[in-house]
Amino acid sequence: MAMKIVEECINCGACESECPNDAIGQGDSIYTINPELCTECVGAYDTMQCVDVCPIDGCIVPDLEHQESKEELAAKYARRH
């Protein structure tokens, strides 16, 4: 499952450079996560780097419209690296 950034985002930009998949970018009003690229950090880290650095609790949440198993996330990471 990809993660997604919600409207509480304060556009601090801290998450963008932490993503191992270059999945995060600045959108029109808040930062956004490309669900095609996000692997929940599976393949790279044990914890989600964007969630770890974000200063706003609850700002980066599961994207329920893009659900994938751990195996699918690992395969997605492997395809891109």
Ligand code: SF4
């Ligand atoms: Fe990138 Fe990991 Fe955040 Fe997904 S969970 S957007 S892969 S830092």
Ligand code: SF4
């Ligand atoms: Fe927005 Fe959090 Fe990323 Fe900062 S770290 S840009 S508040 S999602």
